[in-house]
Amino acid sequence: MAAQVKIRGKLKDGVAQVKSLMPHPMETGTQRDPAGNLIPAHYIDKVTCYRNDQEVLSADFGASVSKxxxxxxxxxxxxxxxVIKVTWVDNKGETSSGELVLK
Amino acid sequence: MNINRRKWLGSMLALGGTALLPMRLFADTAAAFKATSADVALKALFGDLPMEESPAINFKVPDIAENGAVVPVSVSTDIEGVQSITIVVDENPNPLSASFNISPDAIADISTRVKMGKSSKVRALVRTPDKVYVASQEVKVTIGGCGG
Known part of the structure; x- marks a missing residue:
């Protein structure tokens, strides 16, 4: 089970300013472990942000987004x-999300 | 009979068209992320849309990144009708880093962090319906933090 998205934010003049952090290894597939074996690529490739279940923003990631x-x-x-919700899906089909209620 | 047939054909064509469009977009995005040169990635994403340097993009990246694994990038702009913001690190093995789709309810103001293998030009591309605006900056990556 992947770790939850950490999400913080505030509301100012009708604009939600949101910061999110998605714990994930973001392996590029080019790194080697200490034994010299290639570590398979494992990275988030799609992030979607919702406001009350309506999609407002989405992002496609490559493996070169930081860990x-x-x-x-x-x-x-x-x-x-x-409610602001952030969900992600990685290249192995794992998924996780986090929610924030604006006040 | 003939009219019905025509209608049917028309609706099938319309259906086919709408079904194909998102698939094509998806394929292009996948191809763009796999591309090993920035030009190929941008071609896959934007096709033949004209590109133009723009001072209206507020593009923040450090001049010198001590740690190439974590390079903060911020892009914001007042340009109207922004559809997406794309971040490209020219010298990375796969130059396309991230692409953000901005709906009319979101503001064209995003921040994230990317990895950089070595010193490179970093570009922010802001897509509008008829043009792609570009801002770029050289970022120097100091390996091992020794100021090299």
Missing amino acids: DPYFAFKVKNCAPGD
Whole structure:
């Protein structure tokens, strides 16, 4: 079970300023372990952000996004009580998400 | 009979068209991420859209990155009608790092962190319906943190 997305944010003048951190190894597939074996590629390739189940932003990642990807974004027309959700899927089909209720 | 047939043909064509479009886009994105040269990746993403340098992109990356594994990148812009923001590290084995699709409810202002194998030009590309705006900066990666 992949670790949850850590998500923080604040609401200012109807704009949600959100910061998210997705714990993930983001292996490129070119690194070797101490025994000299190639470590298979394992990285998040799709991130989707929702406001109250409506998609507002999405991202396609390559393996060259840093380990434990950090992603900050802003969403317009938000109100207190709105739920911002960030989900990801990696190249092995694993998935995880995190939620934030704006106040 | 004939009219029905025509209608049927028309609707099938329309269906086929809408079904094919997202698939094609998906294939292009996949190809773009696999590309080993920045030009090929950009061609796959943007096709023949004209590109133009733009001072309206606020592109923040460090001039010198002490640690190539974690290079902070921020892109924001006031350009109207932004559809996506793309980050490309020219000298990486797969230059395309990340591409963000911006809906009308999101603001074109994103930050993330990327890996860099060595010193390289880093580019931010802002896509609008009829043009791609570009900002770029050289980023020097100091290996081992010795100031090399």
